[in-house]
Amino acid sequence: MAYRVLVADDEPKVVAMLRSFLERRGYEVSCACDGPEAVEKAKTLPDLILLDINMPRMDGIEVCRAIRDRVTCPILFLTARDGDEDKVESFASGGDDYIVKPFSLAELGARIEAHLRRDRRSRDIQRKVFGDITVDYSAREVTVRGERLSFNRKDFDIIKLLSLNRGQVFHRAKIYDRVWGLDGDGDDSVIMEHIRTIRLTFAKAGCENCIETVWGIGYKWIG
Amino acid sequence: MAYRVLVADDEPKVVAMLRSFLERRGYEVSCACDGPEAVEKAKTLPDLILLDINMPRMDGIEVCRAIRDRVTCPILFLTARDGDEDKVESFASGGDDYIVKPFSLAELGARIEAHLRRDRRSRDIQRKVFGDITVDYSAREVTVRGERLSFNRKDFDIIKLLSLNRGQVFHRAKIYDRVWGLDGDGDDSVIMEHIRTIRLTFAKAGCENCIETVWGIGYKWIG
DNA sequence: TACAAATCTCAAATTTTTCTCAAATTCCCC
DNA sequence: GGGGAATTTGAGAAAAATTTGAGATTTGTA
Numbered sequence: 421m422a423y424r425v426l427v428a429d430d431e432p433k434v435v436a437m438l439r440s441f442l443e444r445r446g447y448e449v450s451c452a453c454d455g456p457e458a459v460e461k462a463k464t465l466p467d468l469i470l471l472d473i474n475m476p477r478m479d480g481i482e483v484c485r486a487i488r489d490r491v492t493c494p495i496l497f498l499t500a501r502d503g504d505e506d507k508v509e510s511f512a513s514g515g516d517d518y519i520v521k522p523f524s525l526a527e528l529g530a531r532i533e534a535h536l537r538r539d540r541r542s543r544d545i546q547r548k549v550f551g552d553i554t555v556d557y558s559a560r561e562v563t564v565r566g567e568r569l570s571f572n573r574k575d576f577d578i579i580k581l582l583s584l585n586r587g588q589v590f591h592r593a594k595i596y597d598r599v600w601g602l603d604g605d606g607d608d609s610v611i612m613e614h615i616r617t618i619r620l621t622f623a624k625a626g627c628e629n630c631i632e633t634v635w636g637i638g639y640k641w642i643g
Numbered sequence: 644m645a646y647r648v649l650v651a652d653d654e655p656k657v658v659a660m661l662r663s664f665l666e667r668r669g670y671e672v673s674c675a676c677d678g679p680e681a682v683e684k685a686k687t688l689p690d691l692i693l694l695d696i697n698m699p700r701m702d703g704i705e706v707c708r709a710i711r712d713r714v715t716c717p718i719l720f721l722t723a724r725d726g727d728e729d730k731v732e733s734f735a736s737g738g739d740d741y742i743v744k745p746f747s748l749a750e751l752g753a754r755i756e757a758h759l760r761r762d763r764r765s766r767d768i769q770r771k772v773f774g775d776i777t778v779d780y781s782a783r784e785v786t787v788r789g790e791r792l793s794f795n796r797k798d799f800d801i802i803k804l805l806s807l808n809r810g811q812v813f814h815r816a817k818i819y820d821r822v823w824g825l826d827g828d829g830d831d832s833v834i835m836e837h838i839r840t841i842r843l844t845f846a847k848a849g850c851e852n853c854i855e856t857v858w859g860i861g862y863k864w865i866g
Numbered sequence: 867t868a869c870a871a872a873t874c875t876c877a878a879a880t881t882t883t884t885c886t887c888a889a890a891t892t893c894c895c896c
Numbered sequence: 897g898g899g900g901a902a903t904t905t906g907a908g909a910a911a912a913a914t915t916t917g918a919g920a921t922t923t924g925t926a
Contacts, residue, residue: 465773492765494761504750507753510753511754516757530733531741534740539765543765543808558811558812559810560857573859609885610884633903633904795871797872797873798872830875832874832876836875837873838915839915858881858883858914
């Protein structure tokens with residue numbers, strides 16, 4: 421499942437820019453253009469929130485105070501104000517970071533990743549993103565553009581093996597060994613069958629060619 | 644008990660200033676004046692580390708890489724370098740924050756507090772909200788749209804384990820270990836039975852599918 | 867101690883996954 | 897282009913895992 425980021429800013433230009441940047445990086449983005457809307461959308465429990473401080477009707481700091489009890493995800497303030505007092509107040513309201521505009525997107529991206537990584541570490545979650553596809557190994561879940569695909573045990577185990585080793589070709593016998601265990605007298609047709617159901621499920625979600633056939637050898641994950 | 648902060652910087656003046664500032668705020672401070680010393684002192688497992696990037700023999704980023712696997716506490720870089728690349732590399736090495744010198748002590752204090760707070764928060768969560776469902780861990784209470792559901796001890800322990808790790812799949816044996824204790828020779832059917840009663844109780848309150856079955860593996864909390 | 871609630875057991879019923887096998891198709895190389 | 901091996905497809909059988917139902921046992925408490 422891709423990370424869901426909530427962006428709250430009253431300037432449409434900024435929102436559009438952030439959305440495009442974040443989506444390009446594989447996040448799922450939702451937006452709010454004022455304080456109350458941000459509070460409302462925070463109820464969907466995003467994985468991270470970017471909060472502008474200057475917003476009409478309710479400023480970012482008030483939003484943060486309002487949601488802090490219910491939302492445990494990292495909250496990053498974005499703002500043009502560079503005063504010490506603003507910073508101290510932002511952190512005191514429950515914020516996790518404070519980024520002064522204009523900021524570089526590279527830095528923003530790195531900070532977002534760092535916060536998500538810490539969150540992940542404290543929750544022991546592991547996932548990998550391949551463009552539209554996200555594979556979450558601890559949830560045993562695959563998501564394609566937000567749509568959740570369900571795989572049964574063997575299918576997921578195969579996806580896990582291949583996707584953790586993207587680009588590497590696996591013989592069918594090798595897949596059998598790794599997924600079924602070394603004792604089994606693996607029959608290639610079993611693997612082929614599983615590959616088929618995996619492909620079918622991905623195809624239904626509009627995602628072809630995640631797994632490529634390498635003639636005479638086996639399969640590899642393209643992602 | 645006071646939080647222990649490790650300060651690593653090769654300039655004695657900076658170290659002295661930070662030490663005095665931090666001690667005035669009630670932290671217990673230890674210092675290192677070069678990279679290897681920082682790595683060594685990190686073994687005492689401080690609660691937070693302030694790391695200068697420019698240090699003799701081994702720079703801050705190398706230090707961070709060296710200790711990241713063993714040390715889970717927040718690592719904050721302090722540096723005079725303000726380039727994007729430095730920042731990105733610092734976060735990539737496992738850092739949690741990047742503060743450019745000269746910084747205000749008020750901001751530094753606020754950032755340190757924020758990082759420690761998050762660490763604390765992830766250790767003792769009081770309650771969590773999942774849409775209609777609220778799980779209160781200190782009161783051992785579950786509420787669905789205001790209606791209070793009652794669960795017996797084991798059932799609640801299972802709910803707690805799963806809901807604190809939303810999305811993560813737990814093997815039945817794992818659930819047994821975590822809820823009953825490691826010694827028990829857990830029988831899967833016990834877990835299945837408890838899951839059933841939990842589901843029944845939630846269903847009566849009009850709340851289906853909080854717990855999802857992952858075939859061949861176990862269960863996970865959807866919320 | 868006795869009662870009620872909580873916890874555990876076990877086998878039948880159900881659901882889902884996994885495997886099998888032959889026909890159809892695709893791909894590679896001559 | 898054609899032969900032959902490799903792969904995909906399709907449908908259904910076999911196997912495995914889970915849920916359900918009914919009751920036995922244990923535990924906590926008045």
